[in-house]
Amino acid sequence: MKEKRRFLLLLGLVFAHLLLISIQVPKGGEPTYLERAVFTLFTPVEHGVVSFFQGLQDFWRNYFYLRDVQRQNQSLREEAFLLRQENQALKNLLLKFQGGREIQDLLSTVSRSILVASVIGIDPGQVYKTIQLNKGTAAGVRKDMVVLDRKGHLVGRVVEPISSKESRVQLISDEDSGVGVVTERFRVVGILQGDAAGKCWLKYIVKTNKEISVDEELLTSGLDGVYPSGLPVGRIVSIAEDNDLFKKIIVQPYFDLSDLEQVAVFTADLRELT
Amino acid sequence: MKNIIEGAVGVVLALVLHTVLGKISVTLLILFNAFSWVVLYFALSRHEVFGAIMGTVCGLLQDSLSLGVFGVGGLTKTLLGFSAGYISRKINVTPLNRTFVFALVMAAAELFLWKTLVLFLFGERWNAAGGLIFVQPLMTALSVTIVFQVRRKAEAGRA
Numbered sequence: 001m002k003e004k005r006r007f008l009l010l011l012g013l014v015f016a017h018l019l020l021i022s023i024q025v026p027k028g029g030e031p032t033y034l035e036r037a038v039f040t041l042f043t044p045v046e047h048g049v050v051s052f053f054q055g056l057q058d059f060w061r062n063y064f065y066l067r068d069v070q071r072q073n074q075s076l077r078e079e080a081f082l083l084r085q086e087n088q089a090l091k092n093l094l095l096k097f098q099g100g101r102e103i104q105d106l107l108s109t110v111s112r113s114i115l116v117a118s119v120i121g122i123d124p125g126q127v128y129k130t131i132q133l134n135k136g137t138a139a140g141v142r143k144d145m146v147v148l149d150r151k152g153h154l155v156g157r158v159v160e161p162i163s164s165k166e167s168r169v170q171l172i173s174d175e176d177s178g179v180g181v182v183t184e185r186f187r188v189v190g191i192l193q194g195d196a197a198g199k200c201w202l203k204y205i206v207k208t209n210k211e212i213s214v215d216e217e218l219l220t221s222g223l224d225g226v227y228p229s230g231l232p233v234g235r236i237v238s239i240a241e242d243n244d245l246f247k248k249i250i251v252q253p254y255f256d257l258s259d260l261e262q263v264a265v266f267t268a269d270l271r272e273l274t
Numbered sequence: 275m276k277n278i279i280e281g282a283v284g285v286v287l288a289l290v291l292h293t294v295l296g297k298i299s300v301t302l303l304i305l306f307n308a309f310s311w312v313v314l315y316f317a318l319s320r321h322e323v324f325g326a327i328m329g330t331v332c333g334l335l336q337d338s339l340s341l342g343v344f345g346v347g348g349l350t351k352t353l354l355g356f357s358a359g360y361i362s363r364k365i366n367v368t369p370l371n372r373t374f375v376f377a378l379v380m381a382a383a384e385l386f387l388w389k390t391l392v393l394f395l396f397g398e399r400w401n402a403a404g405g406l407i408f409v410q411p412l413m414t415a416l417s418v419t420i421v422f423q424v425r426r427k428a429e430a431g432r433a
Contacts (some may be wrong), residue, residue, distance in 0.1 A: 006322055006360075007293060009323060010322070010326055010353075010356045010384040012354070013326055013352045017330075017345045017348050017352060018345075018346035018350040020344060021343055021345040021346065021349070021395075024343055024344060024345075024417075032344055034344070035337070035338050035344040036332070038334055038335055038337075038338035039339070042338065042339075043287045043337055043339075045286055046289065046292075049289075049290050049294060050293060050297065053294070053297060058286065120293065121292070121293055121296060121339060122300065123339060123340045123341065124292055124303065124307065124308075124336045124339050124340060125336060125337075125340040125342065125347060125388075126340070126342075127300050128343070129341050130339075130340060139342050168341065170341055173368075174341065175418055183301060212401075219363065240379070240395045247305065257300050258300050259298060
């Protein structure tokens with residue numbers, strides 16, 4: 001009898017899971033209330049763990065491990081100096097093409113829309129699929145906001161669920177992700193799809209196309225309706241052909257998951273600015 | 275009450291371990307599935323009912339941190355927890371080598387079931403992460419065996 005009750009419990013749990021899976025089909029990938037609840041309940045633990053270790057690391061670096069700090073300081077000063085010069089030169093160049101007032105407004109909107117967030121977690125199932133950030137709706141994070149790494153390379157976009165202090169980002173290396181891209185030189189248009197193993201496929205480039213080559217840079221095209229145009233995405237690492245109509249093109253994304261401690265979330269719609 | 279507290283601590287520990295591993299290296303996240311460790315550990319020590327419940331909680335938690343169909347991880351981990359607990363009650367898996375082999379078989383079966391469900395039901399590719407994913411059951415078995423044996427030694431010492 002006791003054994004029967006145990007198996008009934010298993011059947012109940014399996015049925016509940018199957019029900020949970022099946023109710024998501026008509027919702028088309030929208031997270032269920034239960035998923036939102038579990039995400040909201042447990043992501044603060046990740047947030048706390050990362051904050052704790054970050055605190056320990058900062059304490060160690062700020063008060064004890066000061067080796068090379070002077071050299072790093074000097075190198076950062078030089079870098080900041082060069083970036084300021086570059087920034088000023090680009091601003092001056094932009095002013096030649098657009099009205100002064102307009103460009104000032106644009107630049108101030110861009111700088112106000114950058115939200116710096118820390119990565120607090122990586123997808124436990126497939127590591128190149130999603131990451132969790134320590135910023136949520138309270139900081140103005142919303143669905144489909146663009147996420148870049150510290151060098152300005154495309155990382156992905158914010159997807160649901162988003163809690164008040166945490167959010168989830170779909171990486172461009174996820175095989176369910178699609179990014180409209182163009183090649184830098186000949187503006188060949190294609191769709192970038194993740195291979196779930198850290199690289200991406202450039203799809204729908206016909207075999208007859210001769211304007212595409214290895215080592216070429218890919219930029220966002222802006223045609224997908226999510227990402228603004230001109231963001232650096234990655235570089236073509238190999239091109240192969242088989243019996244298929246399209247080329248098999250592998251792209252190495254610029255962002256490095258193992259070096260992704262902080263990211264920039266664009267809280268304004270960059271498509272309206274570019 | 276004690277069981278619920280221990281279970282909750284186990285879930286939080288799995289999440290903390292998962293976060294720490296992710297901060298150290300992405301590769302470690304492929305090699306170690308902290309949620310499977312917790313489910314197997316509780317299934318071996320508390321048997322099928324507790325194993326199934328821990329499987330549900332840990333699996334759904336894993337699903338909530340992942341993009342995809344919510345419930346697939348929960349389903350496979352529930353089956354893992356129940357079957358590991360049920361079999362460990364029927365056969366003696368307490369000796370070191372038996373614990374290891376048993377945990378290895380269960381972890382491999384869970385990985386196979388999860389990947390197969392994802393492949394057949396949702397059409398996603400079998401991503402082996404350069405073969406590293408196949409090492410995951412081995413690492414799970416090794417870790418669970420060590421923790422389980424330490425617990426046994428501690429209990430024997432107390433007795």
